[in-house]
Amino acid sequence: MILLARLTIHPLGLRIEVHKGETILEAIGRSGVKLPSICGGKGLCGKCVIRVLKGDVSSPSRQELKLLGEKIRMGFRLACQTKILGDVEVEIPRESLKRVPRIVVEGLEAAVTFNPMVREVYVHVDKPGLTDLRADYRRLLDALKASIDVEAASRPNLRVIRKLPAVFRTSGWSIRVVYHTKLGILDVNPIDKEVGLYGLAVDIGTTKLAIYLVDLRTGKTETAKSMLNPQVRYGEDVISRISYASNPERTTVLQRAVIEGLNNLIEEACEYTEVDPQEIYEIVAVGNTVMHHILLGITPKTLGLAPFAPVVQDSIDLPASELGLRVNESANLHFLPVVAGFVGADAIADVIATRVYESKKPSMVIDVGTNTEIILNDGENLYACSCASGPAFEGARIRHGMRAAEGAIESIRIDSDGISYKVVGDVKPIGICGSGVVDAVSELLRVGVLSLDGRFRVSKMPSRFVKGSLGYEFVLAKPEETGVGEAITITQRDIREIQLAKSAIATGISLLMKEAGVELEELSAIYLAGSFGSYINPRSAVRIGLLPNVSLDKIKSVGNSAGAGAKMCLISQEERARARILAQRIRFVEFYLKPEFKKVFLENLNFPKAEELF
């Protein structure tokens, strides 16, 4: 008898059925994902390194102890030596991974006044003499005051003071000052030393981290890097992170994980651009409220209990070094304000980047994720709500779901004579991502294989159905077409997951519009933020009732607008001030505890009638 288990492969988000007792290399091989291996699975080449995040596996072999040493304690293993003993989650190191998830890092950026908090000022001072015994630091302040407005500089930075005497005396008393409008002098360097001036915009998502390295002299983004949020191993969504972080030590575990991830990205970005991390003086961070609290080492506990009040909501400045971020020791980290327990700084950044706040006609931003935030402008006031949409649109909890990486079915068309689909990277499919799932459901509805209440009508297309352990499955790709050797299907349970997810979002949209008194026909624009929003087919999204029934030209993908908004606040003091004002203007609406919510949610579980659409 073959005992089955589940293997989850990060960062692809691919979940496959495996046999207990087989090695991780064998199992991953069957999934269609290629791991490097030269020695043929003998534990000699050391190429098939993976990291076990969770679950039961065999003890390390002698070869592993020899090749990996201390790294074994951090979960690193050789896939060819490690046998699966139960449900397991592994991570493929980025360097071994050919199929990198297609994470959208670019976002729509509106034009801003270029005016970063940090700038460079050249200063020349007279050297001390018998008639001028001023201290070095006062000498610097006096000279600085002569060229710029330096009220704030009265807060002295000891690192600068310690460095100052040598810098003055080796540079002929002419120096470059890195000056922060709010914090004063951050650094001093001799005038002839070429030192860059960089900033980071950081977007901390529940699933992914993205950083943007920006030249603060020009506003140009030098590079963008992203990776899976290392916290994923402690839980997929914010609720499971909150429950993991049940005490201060565990909050620290999550905090260290995200900081380690950010440090890796910083190192990668700096290597790529040949920028010295010491040249990074300012960081603007965004993220949902749970990510915000955890990064700052604040318990997210209160976010898991009604009424879900955050511990701190206003924007916060702190030394980046206090968190252990490896940038200049005097660098400042500014976390944008959050609106509420489930509407975070990322939503503020979405609002900034889309300029949704300035429209005189009703419009809204929807950032679809495990948690979906909706911000509505009724033409005058701003409203926000949050929907627990779950990870279905990111490919999780879907039988063959995966993130939008190479091998994922991203779009589908069903005709009477067959099914055609498009696969990321134009290879044989190994799974299906969010946009593919939405397309599939939409198509199944269109051809009548799915009823409006979400049940399969097997008789409409019997040849495409197979019966699995949990009932009928609709075959999207036959075993011979795929890279996994088995069919890629949509199960009845997948349909249910999609119904729950789309209803959560549709309910949020309709209740928020009702709260603001906005009618459907008044809506002038819907901005779709985030990776999912970038690839989704708007027609399919409307067909399944995920988005309201507006003319399709009103639906606009804006990419990673959270990252874009963070970058705008990095290079513009004006945008940063705007974020502060917006956080106070946005009216957060809490639906979950209202009786009305349940009723509307249940209604929205059904798919809309075709005649009501387009």
Add this chain to the structure above:
Amino acid sequence: MILLARLTIHPLGLRIEVHKGETILEAIGRSGVKLPSICGGKGLCGKCVIRVLKGDVSSPSRQELKLLGEKIRMGFRLACQTKILGDVEVEIPRESLKRVPRIVVEGLEAAVTFNPMVREVYVHVDKPGLTDLRADYRRLLDALKASIDVEAASRPNLRVIRKLPAVFRTSGWSIRVVYHTKLGILDVNPIDKEVGLYGLAVDIGTTKLAIYLVDLRTGKTETAKSMLNPQVRYGEDVISRISYASNPERTTVLQRAVIEGLNNLIEEACEYTEVDPQEIYEIVAVGNTVMHHILLGITPKTLGLAPFAPVVQDSIDLPASELGLRVNESANLHFLPVVAGFVGADAIADVIATRVYESKKPSMVIDVGTNTEIILNDGENLYACSCASGPAFEGARIRHGMRAAEGAIESIRIDSDGISYKVVGDVKPIGICGSGVVDAVSELLRVGVLSLDGRFRVSKMPSRFVKGSLGYEFVLAKPEETGVGEAITITQRDIREIQLAKSAIATGISLLMKEAGVELEELSAIYLAGSFGSYINPRSAVRIGLLPNVSLDKIKSVGNSAGAGAKMCLISQEERARARILAQRIRFVEFYLKPEFKKVFLENLNFPKAEELF
């Protein structure tokens, strides 16, 4: 043949001649200082622990390795096992020392408005609910604003924010806030938890450290503790400290030494008063400019080179934890401003404590030390200068000199029929301290044994002279009277040292008075600050020309006024503001580089004629 070496015994400052090859226990025993020892020098009882600061000694014995272990690496040794191989400096641990130096920690304190920077505020907030979703921290700020003026509180303290949710939820939403006028909220605690509110005044002297633990609810000094500045092992005076701190690593060595010393004092003070170091929220520190720079980790190099400009002169606030001081992690350290490279924050504190600044008649403060600071008020303006008086008045560079500890001759009278003297602790003398030396010189002048140019007139009292290797020595105490088995004498070289020291100070006084246009008869008061100033006989000081020839009732000892001034600035915001204004008002006068200085200094080497005095 017996080879001789010199043994310096800290914290007594006693220097004795010893035989190479003898043990430290034997040598110290002969000096009159008692070290505990039960086993009779066999290395068994482990009682005679000392610490070797400098010099050549024998390698650790097996008994030492067994009894002291790791501590050997820090210089700890058993005195009975350690042989002297060259000039050596040792420190006797405070707990083994019967003769503790008599360090003046009390100082004259003027009355101040009691208004510390840190205070406690009780706050009650409404708990969050569906209609009130404010974050915990905003809730706190709103409630705080209702009771006090909290502009500054906008700078959030992450430690407070991290602690806040639990404190709110375990205290029924009623809490105690520790609030700092300048920095905002430093701490939060449940209302029913008894937490003290303490501050420290810290006086960092070149030779000694003193701390004062003050209850910030009452202004009462709970205890004062002092010790030798552990930096002494790297050099006795500020010049040798500057030259030791020739690179950043060595500056750090000195910085760590003083911080370790302060942490020991804090621990001692807290144990004595049963105060938790976590209850210390504010520190005010004073010290000369070299001590100031080193504590803050700033190179003192510029202070050793003309024109001796400091790196920073204004008052500075920083987190005490940044220096590694073991008090509350949010505690603030405020270092009072310095005036110039050789007129430090201790001089400002002297001015504050003596109120010399408010006199309408000319008056001055003199803080005698290795470096002597003089501040003169001409009735309107304040002038300051500094004199390199050297350590002679602290007993160093004097043949039998020692600090004012038990066994030190502290006053002397010479009559035709003999010599009478007073010894600290009423025991047999083992040396002579600063006030004793001044008395001795004054008496020798009075009876005509010393000429005005500082030469012995042996024929005037031949029976009291002996001839040593460096010429004649005047015997103050005969061998049979002393606790060391040899005579305590004043040498011709000692007289020269005193001439140099007193001339430095007298020259500073006269040039400063000239600068301000103040005549001798106008002087209404001379405040003598510091330990030396407390014990000196004013008549003798005037006789030898150390102090100007004013009526003796105008000379006032004010004790450790630097410490007293620091304490005043700890408990009063008004005094702290005054320190800032005084630092700007005081006009520093630099004499050393003026040709005039040398001329006046040479004139002042002579002792004044008796008829010019009293």
